[in-house]
Amino acid sequence: AQSVSQHNHHVILSEAASLELGCNYSYGGTVNLFWYVQYPGQHLQLLLKYFSGDPLVKGIKGFEAEFIKSKFSFNLRKPSVQWSDTAEYFCAVNAIGNNRLAFGKGNQVVVIP
């Protein structure tokens, strides 16, 4: 079964600081990888996704993620955060052939102005 681990559930940063959120999954086969974001009071929306090709994926709002197959990881990064990046971030994995996404427990990120 596929599972997803996200560490450091609560992250507090100042504006302009760099952000990196870790995501590790447990599945030996081919996977599709996603990061979703949930802003306060809003629904979950897709931040970026990886299917194949360049392991460095760029998403919306200056976010990027790098797929490292040997480490089973798909870490999310942003070089300089803004107050508006305050949100909860979820990593999700779909093992090819499986009919569902598995989500991590999320990272609650608070950016202080």
Add this chain to the structure above:
Amino acid sequence: DGGITQSPKYLFRKEGQNVTLSCEQNLNHDAMYWYRQDPGQGLRLIYYSQIVNDFQKGDIAEGYSVSREKKESFPLTVTSAQKNPTAFYLCASSINSPNYGYTFGSGTRLTVV
């Protein structure tokens, strides 16, 4: 605009009562999903359906039931057998597999009083 509509946004239920959460999509997606979101636990899959008149249990199906009589509708019933029903419930849909990611509804917050 295409999307997923969940209703109601807030729902209160007395202990021992069944309650049904609505989820409707006009995206022509084949697959639909119900997740439960609790603080610090991420999203946990309750039920999912890939085609009309067919659905499968997810990881925490006990105390819940669903139906899929129409492609655009996937209602979730929280029964009195669900021991801890107070939570935020999210409905999602995808083109016939989750490989392309999900589109999420805005959620229903259920509180048992």
